[in-house]
Amino acid sequence: MSNAVTDVLNRLPKAISDRLQRGRNWVLLHLRMRLRYVAVVIVVSSVLLPWLGSQVWIDPVVVGGQLAVPLVSQEFFSLAFDPVILLGGTGALAVYWRFGQTEYQLRHRLYEDIMLVPLADADDRHGDPPGSKRAVQFEMDRSVLVLGETGSGKTEAIKVLAHQLQADPDEAFVIFDYKQDYQAFFPEDDIIRLSSRDSTVTWNVFNEIEEDGDYDEIAKAVFAGAEVDNDYFTNAAAQVLADVLRLIQLRAKPDEIPTNVDLIGFVDTVDVDHMREWFVAEDLSSKKHLPDGVEASSNIVSILEERVKAVFRDDFGEAGTFSVREYMADPRGRVLLLDFPIQQSASVQPIFRLLIDWSIRFGLDDDRGSYYILDEFAALPELDMLERLINAGRAYNCYAILGVQAIPQLRDTYGSDKADSLLSGLAQEIHLRVGQGSVEYCRKRIGRERVERNVGPDEDDEWLVETDENDIRVFEDYPIGEDTLQNFEAGRGVVHTPAGRQHGRLYLLDAINGRLLPADRPGLAARLWSRLFNRTQRQPALEKREPEAPPQLEERQKD
Ligand SMILES: Nc1ncnc2c1ncn2[C@@H]1O[C@H](COP(=O)(O)OP(=O)(O)OP(=O)(O)O)[C@@H](O)[C@H]1O
Ligand SMILES: [Mg+2]
Known part of the structure; x- marks a missing residue:
């Protein structure tokens, strides 16, 4: 044979x-x-x-x-x-x-690599976005941006997408819930709620630490976004905090993991001289920041004390065992809901930023799927891991759905270059109603098109391309007006995929719940007919992908 x-x-x-x-x-x-x-x-x-x-x-x-x-x-x-x-x-x-x-x-088992954006009143299809007019397909292996000002329907759109994400028991699902929008979205039993009040678990910063460098990372994160009078003092305070964490761990009984209570107790009671003594005894490098008899030493320690007390407050100041690291290693079908307490926003921001960064870091550390819903993430100080999540996530099965109010907000937080790099990594986007500051970005994404218009002979236009003898002039113009973009009703927007775009009004989740199937799947009769008589293959559900380079493991830096 x-x-x-x-x-x-x-x-x-x-x-x-x-x-x-x-x-x-x-x-x-x-x-x-x-x-x-x-x-x-x-x-x-x-x-x-x-x-x-x-x-x-x-x-x-x-x-x-x-x-x-x-x-x-x-x-x-x-x-x-x-x-x-x-x-x-x-x-x-x-x-x-x-x-x-x-x-x-x-x-998910059936259509494991697509997500649908179901649309009502769909028109103005441009290019060839995968899926149909009534349900544009997103590929699961790329992150998605949902852009829109307050009340434009971002959160509702994100829910429609989140509903289609897998929650296989061993896949992590992390949600940054800025406005308590997602509490009722998941069954209560499946949620691990972490916040400064009414958390269902108590967080322990020491449980996040795996290797020596983590002390420095965490200390730096605690000071992220801090109002800084003096860079030197703040940096020194962060380095001292790293060594304080090391010291507490070193002085704990063997097999005992200290808690946030130990940290707060330590900074509350220990004075500069003791701290220096212990740093010297354990040969910790930040002893250099606390020289004897210098006022700066006590300044640094009081900056540290103030910061730790402000950040590790309420539930974050309790003695607990929960860590994002352990959750990511074993999610057991649960969803990690980081419920942001808006009324204390400034003080707890660093912890939320740390928790998100940490979850991304561990998500990128293994090949199991992990999903991140980061609605209004630009309200937090810059996330260190976001760029890697967007640009390298697909190699590690990590996908994000990002909600942003305005492009200028993103630029403020991340700086222009990084914001541009983040945006260029996001090929799948939903643009809802936007404000003035984002219009330019949306228009660029839509691009100009040639349109024919009959105009008077003197009209001057920088985008005029050609004129024929009947005064029909061909312009290059944006097909969707600036005003239109700024006046979409809630839920209306433009869905962009790498292959094209589609305009329409998104359905609310309630309206499509239970009816969401890939729209291009023909009925049984049509399938049989084409099998028997046409013998043509039906369109694949997804655009043919470019042959992809294998994930570049060597590029991955180990933090
Ligand atoms: N697709 C839709 N169809 C009809 N109404 C919608 C749609 N999406 C949103 N809305 C309406 O708009 C309201 C605001 O939506 P949503 O909370 O999603 O906006 P948002 O952009 O997240 O606003 P915020 O910035 O305040 O979080 C919803 O309560 C709903 O009434
Ligand atoms: Mg919202």
Whole structure:
């Protein structure tokens, strides 16, 4: 037998089992999506049909004048629609609803590499965005930007996308919840809520530390975004804090992990002289920042004390065990909700920034999927890991959905160059209503098009391309007006993919829940027809990807 035939035969069982698996998932998904209707039909039938069965007798068909075969007998009705059996069936459905695979688990299994942006009143399709007019497809392996000013519908759009992300038990799902928008979005049991009040877990900064460099990273993070009078003092205070953390760990009993309470207690009670003594005893490098008899030493220590007390407050100042590091290693189907307390925003910002950065860092550390919903992340001081998440995330299965109010806000936080680099890494975007400051960015993304307009002979326009003898002039102009971009109603916007864009109004999640399937999937009849007669392949769900360079592992720096 030739090699090719053996090859095909070897692959056959796997191909068949993949097909069967997909078919099973497809059936389960449809059952799942229509479960409530199935339950209603069963309950109604269980009440009505036994009665109907006793009322209606369907005439037996007489075969050859002798043998009478009842088409549907009374016994059949009363047995098949026996209330006990039927209520049991409904119960089984309820059990499946509660414990079976969720709709999005099934959907994700079937269409694992796409996300849909379902649109109403869709028009102005440009280029060839994958998917259809009514549901543009995003690829799962690239991060998404949702841009829009307050009230434009960012959060609602993000929810539609988040609903389609996988929450496989071993995939981490991290949400930065700036305005308490996502609390009710996930089942309460699945949420780990971390905040300065009413947290469901208590965070321990010492549990985040894995290697020596982490002390410095954390200390630096605690001082991020601090109002600085004097750079030298602040930097020195950060270095001293790193050594304070080291010292507390060194002085803890073996096998004991100190807590945030120990840290606060330490900075509260220990004076400069003791600190210096201990630093010298343990040969910690920041002893150089605390020379004896110099006022600067106590200044540095008081800056440190003030900062630690401001940042590690309320729940963050309790003795706990939770760490983002452990969550990322073993999410167990839970969602990590970083619930930002807006009223104390300035003081707790550094912790939130640290928690997000840390979650990204550990997400990029292994190949399991991790998802980041960072709505209004530009309200936090600059995230160190964001650029790597956007640009290298796909190699490590880390995907972000980013919500931003305005491009200038992003530039303020990240600086122009970095903001541009972040934006250029984001090829999938939803632009909702924007303010003046973002219009230019949106227009650039849309690009100019040639339009024909009949104008008077003297009209002068810098974008005029050519004029013909009938005074029809061809301009290059933006196809969507500046005013239009600034006046979209809530939920209306332009969906950009690398291949093209589509304008429309996004559905609210409630309106599409349970009905979200890739729109380009033809019905069964159409598929059979094309199989039998056209013999053409249906359009692949996704644009053909450029052959991709293998992930560049060597480029990855180990922090
Ligand atoms: N697709 C939509 N269709 C209809 N109404 C919508 C849509 N999206 C949003 N809205 C309406 O707009 C309101 C604001 O939406 P959303 O909270 O998503 O805006 P946002 O951009 O996140 O605002 P903020 O900056 O305040 O967080 C919603 O409460 C809803 O009433
Ligand atoms: Mg919002």
